[in-house]
Amino acid sequence: MFVKIGVYIRLLLSDDVQRSSRSRRKSATMPFKKFAQIGRVIYINEGQYKGKLAVIVDIIDTNRALIDGPCHGVPRQQFKFCEMRLTTYVLKICRGMRTKLIRAAWEEAKISEKFEASTWNKNINKGLLRSSMTDFDRFKLGRAKQARNKIVKSAYLRLKRNILIAKRPTVKAARKLRGQKLAKKKELKEKKPKTWKPRKTRGPRAARNKAKPAKTVKAAK
Structure with a gap:
């Protein structure tokens, strides 16, 4: 009987493990999108x-690949x-496809036009432009930025x-x-009769002092 109970518990545990693994598989998402x-x-x-x-036309090993770029002059x-x-971007080509067919697929997908319109290409062009600038060009750019910031701030x-x-x-x-509310409060304060309250006497402290025994001073011999 105890053996049967143990087997039943193991089966239940295995089912729970399988369910948890399935839920993990469903919830897991691939962090990488480009391969x-x-x-x-x-x-x-x-x-x-x-x-x-x-x-990429073919994968040689984990470090190298066979590439071909007929539209950009890459042999x-x-x-x-x-x-x-x-x-x-991904082209629909087969492994080891000929250059002629790769060119046709490239032109059909309009890869060059898409890349030129991308922010990646724009940032590359900006970097090239900045690298070709002289000191005087950088100075002019700084002054132009100052003028632009001044206009924006004034606006x-x-x-x-x-x-x-x-x-x-x-x-x-x-x-x-607010002034009206304060005036009303002032009027209400003035209308209220001032009640006189007697000052608290120091009776308890005086009583305590009286209750204390007087200090005796020993006479010097």
Whole structure:
């Protein structure tokens, strides 16, 4: 009997474990959204073809991949994963597809146009522009920013002042109401008769002092 109960408890526990694992699987979400896969468009950030786009044609191993970028002048070659960055675009191509077919799929998906309109490309262009600036260009940029901030601040203060002016009647009414309330309180205080209260005597303390025995001083011999 005890053996049967033990088996039953084990079965119940196993069911609970299975349920909890299922719920975890359902609630778990993949933190990564971009994977090194065949058809993934990449941005080359190192080497001879830095700043150009290509697509992964095949995975060689955990460190390298075979890429091809016919629309950006990148020949088919092996490339390290540490020298590329994955984009959000994926082409529907097969493993080891020919360059001609990759070009057709690239143009059909309009990858170049999408990348040019992306914030990533805009930030890259901004960085290139900043790196090409001289000291005088940086000085002019700083002065332009100061002038812009001054204009923005003056416009903000003007709007704030207009809002305060629009609110003035309500503020005046509130002050008037407050003054009326204070005047009423003052009148009520003046109308109330002043009651005289006798001052508290120090009877208990005096009684305690009287109750204490007098200190005796020993006479010096």
